Amino acid sequence: MAYQEFSPHPALRPYVACLWASQAAAGPSRHRVLPDNCVDILWQDSGAEPFAVGMMSAPIWVPTVRPVRTVAVRFKPAAASLFLGVPLHPLADTRAGLPELWGRGNVDRLNDALWQPGMTTAAQLRLVEAALLARLAGAGPVVPSLGAHAVAAIEASHGTVRIEQLAAALGVSRQHFSLRFRQQVGIAPKLFARICRFRQASALLVGPADVATVSARCGYFDQSHLIRDFHDFAGTTPDAWR
Known part of the structure; x- marks a missing residue:
């Protein structure tokens, strides 16, 4: 599958990690998607409705049975609710149709424009950026949330970082902190931290460092905890990942 990422408009950079586009080839296939602590919106030429994908707590395999083109936006953690207009925890490990969030008319007009014959990827991404900029302008002044500070x-x-210490540093109880974090980010803070640490470990294991070294460097109590995270978030072992 061809995949490419693009930097967002300067006004979107505090909130958007990247815009991306992909093209899946013909024929039955599937690709693995790992938890990345982000929320995405996808538009596809398959005829399906555009949809938002919430925070993931486990890997998923995405099947492809025919050629599919996708353009999408990936939000930074704690930023998606500004554009979706809803708390994020109900979206965890699921997806929501974009018409439910943005309104049928707005979504249909954008989707029709995106898939006009002859549209280039650059032109499609400009349309997506324009829609996001309009949502941002309608949101009013943006004040960094508790979730953003915690992220x-x-x-x-x-x-x-220990979640108890982080809650204390932000001046709230752990219970209040966890509730607000789930609403504003999409998953529990401890799970978010585990995925963050796993992502660092998985990146390091692509290099020459061995499993024991990576486990210690990433702050795992022992290798068994690293192995558990690879099982939970990648569906494989650290050695197989290498």
Whole structure:
């Protein structure tokens, strides 16, 4: 499958990790998608409705039976609710049709424009950016949320910060912190931190470091905890991943 990422419009960069486009070839196939602590919106030329994909807690295999073109936006953690207009925790491990979130008329007009004959990927992404900029303008002044502050701290520590300490640093109880985090980010803070640490470990294992070294460097108590995360988030073992 051909896949390419693109930098977003400057005004969208605080909220959007990237825009992306892909083209799946003909013939039965499937590809694995891992949890990445992000929420995406996808538009496809298959005739299906555009949809938002919530935070994932496990890997999924996406089947393809015929050629499919996709253009999409990937939001940074804690940013998607600004554009979707809903709390994010009901979207975890599922998808929602975009008409339910943006309204049927708005979605149909954009989708029809995206798949006009002769549309280039660059032109399609400009249309997506225009729709996102309009949503951003309609949201009014943006104040960084508790979830955004927490995400920054968790990512800075590569998932090793203690949730109790983070809640205390933000001046709230752990229960209140967890509730607000799930609403604003989409999953529980401990799960978000585990995925963050797993992503660092999986990236390091592509290089020359061995499993024991990566386990220690990423702050795992022992290799069994690293193995568990690979089972949960990649459906494989660290050695097989290498």
